[in-house]
Structure formats: C-alpha cells, structure tokens
Amino acid sequence: MKEIQPIADDHQPSGFFAKYVWSLDHKVIAIQYSVTAIFVGLIALVLSALMRLQLGFPDHFSFIDPSSYLQYVTMHGIIMVIYLLTALLLGGFGNYLIPLMIGARDMVFPYLNMLSFWTYLVSVIVLIASFFVTGGPTGAGWTLYPPQAILQGTPGADNGILLMLLSLAIFIIAFTMGGLNYVTTILQARTRGMTLMRMPLTLWGIFIATILGLLAFPALLVSAIMMLFDKLLGTSFFMPAILSLGENLDYTGGSPILFQHLFWFFGHPEVYIVALPAFGMVSDVIATHARKNIFGYRMMVWAIVAIGGLSFVVWAHHMYVSGMNPYFGFFFATTTLIIAVPTALKVYNWLLTLWRGNIHFTVPMFFAIGFIFTFTHGGLTGLFLGNVVVDLPLSDTFFVVAHFHMVMGVSPIMVLFAAIYHWFPLVTGRMLHTGLGKLHFWVTFLGTYAIYLPMHYLGFLGVPRRYFALGDTAFIPDSTQTLNAGITVAALIVGVGQLIFIFNLIWSLRRGKVAVANPWQATSLEWQTPQCPPVHGNWGDNVPVVYRWAYDYSVPGHKTDFTPQNKTDAESLLPDKGGL
C-alpha cells in the first residue's frame, strides 16, 4: 500500500529553536497554545479574585476603584471565554489530539498551524498591552456594547478599547488559520479505516466546534471592524445621535442593537465552541474510565451536530430586554428550549454509560462526574433564563452570572481538568499525582458550588451584576453582604486551590511516576503510538490501520477489556471465538 499520509519528514526539526520555538510539529504547537492560554487564564483568575475582594469586602481595598473594577470584569470575561477556553480547547487539545486520533502524522498545513499560534500570541500580547496604556484596558464589559464602549466616561475608552478590538481581530485571524487546518485535517487526513463514524467523540466535538467557530467568529470580526470605524473614522454604524458629558457628538442615527445582534450571533455559538469539544472529551474520558462503550454513539454524534446547528438560531435570547418584538422573543425562547433536547440526550447518555460500568475512580473520572453535576445544574438554570417572562426580572442579575459560570465556566473547566489528568501521561510520559489530583478535584468541585449556588439567591433578590458597590438599595437586604463575603472566601479558596494543580503539573513533569504505554488502557489511536510520548511524525514507519470504532471496551469474547482501534479481530478475539 502506498503511503497515504502527509509525511512529516520535510519539517523534521533540528536544534532547540526549530524543535521548541518555531516548531511545525502539532504536538509542540499544542503545548505552546496550552501554556499561553493557561498563562492568560491565570491572569483572568487573579482579576476575578480582585473583583470578589471588592464585592465581599467593599471599602477595604483602596486600589480598587469603580473604573478598575469594571476593567477587571471586562478583562476577566473576555480572557476566560476567548483567550483561555477557545484557545486551550481547540488550539491546545485540538492540535494535540486531531492528528493522533485520526492516525495522521501531523496537520495537513503545518506551516499555517505554526503561523496560527504565533498570531494568537500576538493577539494575547496586544491584549495584555492594554493593561499598560494610558487609561488602562477597556471597562466596557466583555460584550463591549456600544455606544458606551467607545465613549468618554467608560474606562479605557481611548486606548484600551482600540487594543481590545485589534486583539480580537488578530485572534480571529489566528483562529481561522487554525480552524481551517483542523477541519481539513479531519476531513482529508484520516488514516485507512478511520471513517467518520469511527472517530472518537472528542474529534466530533472539536470538528463541529471548529466549523461553528469558522462561521461565528466572522460576526465578531465584522462588529470589531465596524466599531473601529466608528471610533477612529467617525462613522455611525452603531453609534446613535448622542449627547456625551454635555457635548453633542457628531454621530447620527446608528444602531447599538445592530451590534448586539452581531455580537450574539457570534456570542451564542461561542458557548458551544467551548462546550462541544468538552462534550466530546468528557464522553471519551467516561467511556475509558467506566470500561464501557459510550451509550448511543450515533445519537451522541447527531446531538453534537444538532446542537451546533441550533446554536446559530438562539442568539437573541441574550437580548430579551433590548426591546425586541415579542414574536421575536417567542421564536428565540422556543429555539432555546429545543436545544435542551439534544443536550439532555447527551447527559442521559453519559449517565447510561456509567450505569453498570466498571467505574474506575481515577482523577479524570472524578472531574468527568463532577462535570455532569455542574453542567446539569447550569443547563437547568438555562431553562429559566431561556423563557422570556422568567428572564426579564432575572436579567442582569447575579442569577445570570451564576448560570453562565456553571454552564460555560466551571463545566468546561472540569472537562479541561479531566482531560489534562487523562492525557498528561501521553504528552509528558509521566502520571500526575493522584492524591493531589483528588484534593484538587474536591477543592474545585465543592468550592465552585460554594461560590455559584449562593449566587443564584443573590440573583433572586435582584442583586445586579457589574456593580462596583450596591450602596443604599432598599430592596436588597443587608444579609446579601454576608453572602457576598462568604462567596468571596470560597472563591479565594478555589483560586488558591488551583495552585495545587499548578504544583502537581510542575512537580509531576520531573518527578511524577513514569507512565507505562497506554496507562488507562484506552482504545483510541492516540495511545497506540510506537513511543509514548509520541515522537515527531507520530507513527514511526507505518501509519496505523483502523479496524473498529473507539469504544470496544469490555467486549465479550475479546482477550482484554479494551480493544484498540488498530487491532484486527484475529488479534483481539479469544482463541475459541476465532482469534489466534
């Protein structure tokens, strides 16, 4: 048979820089993406701690003023959603796992892949630069709504917002380069026998999420460009005729609502750009650690596709209070509730996979089960907010903050941790410390509940989000302050708890137990490389041939409780079942 995979030898690295800096190898690029994303994520974590300090103990910290508070809110949100989650899930895990899981030697466009990372790094540098310019970063909220985002009075209205929009535009270019690579690699570089329906669900999640990203990020790009026009050239795409600080501005007749539509046309699919890879990865972690095939594989695939499709027709549920036509609200509430159907199917299927499985309580499994809790919780509150009449009183309260943090903050992070604990041995050749991992899990899982469960009650009481201080607000009882202080303490504990994870990462990298090949006895291809961790080119002389799907766990009549995808029936069946 002829070689059917792009051969990676043409970019065989030599020397430190070629190997670790200007690398074309998808695994190195994945690590570069991941390290950068985790680094900015830590900045965003610190910002959230600063916010919580202000909310929990107002008037105690002189360095936090209303402007800086809004800047923390904005930068925390945008970094976490875009520069951490999107980059880590697709740039990090996508890059690492796609070629390995489909049996390829690398991405189909390695150079473009490298360019994607360096462009992403530039976007991060531009973003961080906004902390150091006059006026600081923008404080417009992560949604960057005009007109206030670019008007005087909002923190960072001069330079911060420009750098933010520029950084977003650069990020989108980086994502498009990476995304084209992921989609093309999955479609064109699968090894022999790896049909679409034999792909692990991780790949389905990444594949559909990337398509969503390719189609949704242009909306953010367009809104960023048009807002830059409004700010720099004085156009009135989004800017209405407005009186600002006693001065009549030159803008006329633009529509801020138009920006909201554009933003949420990106913003809602973004939730699934983050969630779908997480859905996929958690499915694989659950199946592997429960030693059982994933329940309803095809249903899971179609649910991912359906969620991806539906995510483009629900965006205006973020805008119920914008004064939209009630029929519009009815339409978007309906589509929003419909999306709960495939999502609930997935949750049931995870549970049914666990049901009577041979559950191994490993650290990845802890996080995966934790995810099912947090995701169900966040999903259920989504049903509240998806209904227009329930949303109206809850809009812009802490209920919303609690909801989206549960569903797209904590849940994907739980999966990310599960994934890191699961795939760390593959990447580094060493195991993460189990005891520290379990401690990390309990601090994170219980801690996040201690943060976000009470936050729902704050929302019920009408405590508004994004307020620096509540002041004398008659309808809010004094006890909310006690609750806020408690939440802050929990948040600080969770924040500090992440140091356990960072320590575990660094310590295990050098001193962790050396991993045997395929330590979790998984079936998918990434664990079947000749060397663990895989070396440049991944597969040695011959790329693997795939004979089965990725979920042959505990199959009766097979020699072991897992049958890798590249094993033939003759190699895997017991002798009396027709094996050798």
Add this chain to the structure above:
Amino acid sequence: MNINRQLLSKPWLSDDADITDSYNQTQCLRVVQTQSTKTALVFFLMVVTVVFFLISITFLSRSQYPDFTALAGPPWLPFSNPITLWVNSAFLLLASIVIRFAATSKASNESVANTRMVLALCLTGLFSCLFLIGQLLVWQQLTASGFAVNGNPANSYFYLFTGIHGLHLAGGFIALIRVVISFVKHADNERLSANLGLCVWYWHYLFIVWMLLFALLTATPATYKTIALLCGF
C-alpha cells in the same frame, strides 16, 4: 466511500469492517495535499461569505433608518450613473477570464504553453491591479465630492465593503505569486495546475462577490425597502 453510507453505518458491528476494505488505497500524498487545499479553500470561502453576508444584513437593516441616503437614485448622487464602477468591474472580469484561460489553455508545444501561461498570469495581475487602483480612484472621487467615510452611512458602507473586498483580492496575490514562483522554478505540473485551479476559483468568487456588492451599493432606496421588507426589517 459515500459520506451518507459512512454516517449511517453502525460502527459497533463487526460487519462494518467492509469500510476498511473500500478505502481508496490508490490515494497518495499528492492527492491528499491537493484535496486538502481544495477543502481548506472551500471553508475559507465560506468564512469570507459569512463576513460579506453579515455586513450586507447590517447594511440592509441600516438602510431603513431615517438618516440613510442611498448613493444612487436622483441624478446628483454619485452612483446614479456608476460608469467608473462598471469600468472597474470590467477589469476584474478580465482578470477572472484571463486566469481561467491560464488554467485551461492547452498547447501542443511546450514553449507556446509557457508563453501563454506567463502572459495570462501577468495579465491577471495587471487587470487585478487596475481594478484595485480603479476602486481607490472611486474613493478619491467620492471623498472629493463630499461623500466622506464619516458622512452618510451609505458612504461608510461603500468604503467598508470595497475596502474588505479589495483586501481579499490583494491577499489573493500571495497565492498567485506562489503559483508564479513555482512556475518559474518548474515545479511539477500537476501541483501547479491544482494550485492555479484554486486561484481561478478564488478570482471567480471575488468577481461574483463584487458584482453582488455592486448591485447592492448602487441600488435605489425603493429596492432597499423591498429587500428589507422581505427580510423582515
């Protein structure tokens, strides 16, 4: 194998194994690379289409606001007689035709084929440059006659649309230059013609986008109103 059959297969059944056998074993590296570039281009064009589609939607929505004055209609408006835009369109059409000629022309003699190819690629570049220069001249004329970017939203959209379209055409030059370089270096013919084929797609695509933008930007207020009504704005 047929994608529908793949998606409807039951991967957990052992008789699913025939899929393995039906895999096209004749695939080789070059085919994979050519297919990949094609797939990537299709997705890239989808991304670009979304960009133009979304701006067009906002344009149609914005066109129904009271302060919007279309650039065509009464004779004193710049695009009531958009002759300059027609000339520019002709340049882009010529570029699109010539690049197609470069990709499809067959000659019995290699030196004739080479000469034709060089000529066609140079002409593609030339006509595309003329289009871009023409668009810049239109910008200049518009600004000189008081239709600045920060004036009426119709002006702003004209600059935005044509700017983004022009940038995409300019980006296409990178691919075209790569084709020229590989031609000069006598790279293998199959690869060359595959890459040139992708450039042809791209140029055709940009021509079609431009014609749609042209129609949109030079329509009358009544047309905008009709389309906006159909879209529910």
